[in-house]
Amino acid sequence: MEATNFKRFELKPFLIEALSAQRFSLPTEIQERLIPAIKNGKDVIGQSQTGTGKTLSFLLPILDKIDTTKDEVQAVITAPTRELASQLFDELKKLIEHCPEDNMIHAKLLVGGTDRQRAIDSLKNQPHIVVGTAGRIGDLVDEKALLVYTASMLVVDEADQMLDMGFIADVDKVASRMAENMQMMVFSATIPEKLQPFLKKYMNDPRHVQVEPKHVTASKIEHRIVPLRNRDKMKFVVELAESINPYLAIVFTNTKEQADEVTKVMQEAGLNVDCIHGGLQPRQRKQIMKQVKEVKMQYLVATDLAARGLDVKGVTHIINFGLPKDLDFYVHRVGRTARAGADGIAYTIFEQNDQQAVEKLLKRGIKFTYYDFKKGEWLKLDKPPLGVPGKRQKPTSNQEATTKGPKKETVNTGTGKAKAKPKKVKPGYKKKAKFKQAKEAQRERRISSRKK
Known part of the structure; x- marks a missing residue:
């Protein structure tokens, strides 16, 4: 050519x-x-x-x-x-x-x-x-x-x-x-x-x-938010990393100390991982980048040092262990994947104090999809989890498991048809359910009014 x-x-x-x-x-x-x-x-x-x-x-x-x-x-x-x-x-x-x-x-x-x-x-x-x-x-x-x-x-x-x-x-x-x-x-x-x-x-x-780029980020990146809920963050990042089985994934942390800790936990779980940040000796950093280019590792834990301009080929997944304070770095981070026409997925582990940052990213035009990870399966949610900013979306088909909600437990009736197992109703259930619905509606109104 x-x-x-x-x-x-x-x-x-x-x-x-x-x-x-x-x-x-x-x-x-x-x-x-x-x-x-x-x-x-x-x-x-x-x-x-x-x-x-x-x-x-x-x-x-x-x-x-x-x-x-x-x-x-x-x-x-x-x-x-x-x-x-x-x-x-x-x-x-x-x-x-x-x-x-x-x-x-x-x-x-x-x-x-x-x-x-x-x-x-x-x-x-x-x-x-x-x-x-x-x-x-x-x-x-x-x-x-x-x-x-x-x-x-x-x-x-x-x-x-x-x-x-x-x-x-x-x-x-x-x-x-x-x-x-x-x-x-x-x-x-x-x-x-x-x-x-x-x-x-x-x-x-x-x-x-x-x-200005035609898109804030590459059009072939899917931005996924996964709520941490009450899980242990270190254990969860290992579960998330294991589940995606990437060609090469970069896990971004906000500090060198976090990078070292995440790397240690992932190594102890048997994952092929190393890390790069400004605290390493130049020789170490050079050696690690050589291994990355030769695809001798599956996961690289990095601070934002690696997000600016570094051209690492073959990155299929990004995992944001935490959102960066400077949201421009979100764009730089996810820009490591979906290069040269390839697809890419960026996961962000969401905590309650990330709400404002996600709202700002939404205003910048980044479209998030919402997932949860339970019992080794990815579940696509048709609306943002409670406390996560975003608009309700219609569920779409996806290469990974999708669902509108938790799978109903069934029992065998002996007729060849499955029947939903009746739930045990606790005393005061209806009253508690109404109260919960009213609280959720109140919270959604507050979020809506803040956006306006």
């Missing part, structure tokens, strides 16, 4: 060849709107969620502008985490490998957690492009091992996360050492107010492109 639609950007032939090799034929919206601007040297802000094709929107024009006759740094690409930097570098290598041998572009990955002296030694010949974490790049600039004063292109990827993690100061330090005519490209899901001083300092009349 030839990347004919990219030809109108007048990119170098090796880039068209690389796109064809990866079966990319149609530019995404953000690529359509930003590639020409970046090629023309304009500062840009690309505001979009993961999965919109933003990485190629800056890699393609940067590679197109590299002058291989100059053995000097021409572009610096920064990311907030080692994993994201490594992923960007992998995408860059896929494009570079199609360069003609006599016109080769050289790139270097520079991240923390690796041998510092070895990194310094590797920079005796300056690369054309540097990809890495701002902290490590800044250290090597201070050491005068990396010479960025010749670089005229700077990419700040996942800028809002960079701000949250306190790395904007490191980016600022690197940017201040770069060429005066520097072109800055900033990519972020959101543009917080606190980011504005940094943008105004370096950007000159930037082209701001905001791309």
Whole structure:
């Protein structure tokens, strides 16, 4: 499949060849709107969620502008985490490998957690492009091992996360050492107010492109809410994980401590699981990500570190052990599944204090289905369980067990027909039933009035 639609950007032939090799034929919206601007040297802000094709929107024009006759740094690409930097570098290598041998572009990955002296030694010949974490790049600039004063292109990827993690100061330090005519490209899901001083300092009349996905999340994700009720949460997440038998599932937790605890409980239950979070040593994280890519585990427990931009292929299920405080991360989490046209299911274990968060997600356009898990079976509910926000839905056929309510217990009458077993009626049953119905109606009215 030839990347004919990219030809109108007048990119170098090796880039068209690389796109064809990866079966990319149609530019995404953000690529359509930003590639020409970046090629023309304009500062840009690309505001979009993961999965919109933003990485190629800056890699393609940067590679197109590299002058291989100059053995000097021409572009610096920064990311907030080692994993994201490594992923960007992998995408860059896929494009570079199609360069003609006599016109080769050289790139270097520079991240923390690796041998510092070895990194310094590797920079005796300056690369054309540097990809890495701002902290490590800044250290090597201070050491005068990396010479960025010749670089005229700077990419700040996942800028809002960079701000949250306190790395904007490191980016600022690197940017201040770069060429005066520097072109800055900033990519972020959101543009917080606190980011504005940094943008105004370096950007000159930037082209701001905001791309809203057609759906808040991929259309092939089914969002399922499962009430915890009075169950033990740790035991329940194990039962849930065992029941789905995924190709690869990611279990998201809100803290490193939770991630470690959930991993331990799942391992004790005999599940093939490991975890990744910011508290692990770089070597451990790299090793775990290698195992994930080679599909050597069935479950990965992760904090939101893994939710931003990490491209883990083959994820069939997401389990939210808890909803994130920042609901944008819900979108990032579930975006790990249903990629490249595949289906995916996202489970959220619901507790009573999640009510407000679910209401906000409903307002964002996320459609939930409601399930319960009893005695090893999934039961689809035709309305949200008590206390769970949502609208009553008609039951639909599904690949898993569905029901309008609890299965009636039956007795054999001897006639070949099953007859419902009569329930024992306790004293005051009707009075209690009426009182319960009145309480439920009162609660539904309160929920309805809050929504209005």
